[in-house]
Amino acid sequence: EIERFINEAEYGVIYMNLGSTVKDSTLPTEKLNDLLSTFRKLPMRVLWKWDGGVISNLPRNVMTLRWFPQYDILKHENVKAFITHAGILSTIEAIDAGIPVVAIPLFGDQYGNAAALRDIGVASIVEYRDLRKEFLLDAINEILEPKIQQQAKLVSRLWHDRPMSALETAIYWTEYVARYHGAPNLAATSLQKPWYQQLQLDVLAFVALVAYILTKVLCKIISVCCCSCCGNDDKRTYNEERRTKRVKFE
Known part of the structure; x- marks a missing residue:
């Protein structure tokens, strides 16, 4: 069902997920209405991880579920943008998939992650206090520009361009430490100081x-x-x- 929804999207798909810590259903009514108004204005389809009940005025171009296979969705060629809270895992997956981001940081490391994405030219930041229709539409239109889309693909290529994959690197160093009984040669010299x-x-x-x-x-x-x-x-x-x-x- 999700795959069909994405494949049949003539103008592409935007995926939205604000994480599992903050519940979307606790959003104030005015901000929720601004989100729905924004989605209603878009020609694109929207996948929204929504943990609340049925939304009565949900636009026809929006699909809500309590859980989505996020990484598989971001890797789909018809997905054009990612609205996220900029948690560290979502940040890594967006870079890996080459998807530009509208970041809505809420707390903790999310502000730094969002700033890092913006600094490399693949994100637009909307502060929570500015979460209104006009600001969100401007941010979405900004990251849908071809220049930002191409930059996200370039960053993804740079991310993947390494001698070994992340999994192979982790396996190599784990086995290295095991072969040399803890690899004391790699220990910091400061451990030997008084x-x-x-x-x-x-x-x-x-x-x-x-x-x-x-x-x-x-x-x-x-x-x-x-x-x-x-x-x-x-x-x-x-x-x-x-x-x-x-x-x-x-």
């Missing part, structure tokens, strides 16, 4: 000593200057007193 060096207490002690010496020298200089000033004042006062007595005597 605990006070690991905590950089020696560095802190040196800094504290230098600060102490500079403080003492500065205090000594200030003390000498103050004494010199006070001595000059006393001498000046003494000379004035002698001059006054001489005038009185004369």
Whole structure:
């Protein structure tokens, strides 16, 4: 059913999934209405992972389910965009599949992931407070531009261009560690240092000593200057007193 829905989409498909932590059904009514109004304006079909009940005014171009095979959907050639919360797994899958993203970060690492996607030219960010029809439509239209679509495909090629696949790399290093009994040659040299060096207490002690010496020298200089000033004042006062007595005597 999902495959048929995607294949029969004349203008392509947008996939939307805001993750499993935040429930879409808890969206405020005004934001939910803005989402539905946005989807209704699109010529494309929309797959939306929706965890709530039946939506009474659901547009005809939208299919909602509680779960979708996300990676398989993103890999389909007729899927053009991904509306996501920019969680780390969704971010990786979007890059792997070469799909541009409308990121709606909600908390945690999602803001950084969304910014990283935008920096490499494959995403447009819509803040949750700006989740309104006009902003969402602008973001969707932006990532549907051929330039963004091509950039997403390029980033995907760069992602896949490696000597070994991610799975083969993980297998190789796991077996490497097993062959060499934990691979102590790969351990950080800091593990062999004394605990006070690991905590950089020696560095802190040196800094504290230098600060102490500079403080003492500065205090000594200030003390000498103050004494010199006070001595000059006393001498000046003494000379004035002698001059006054001489005038009185004369």
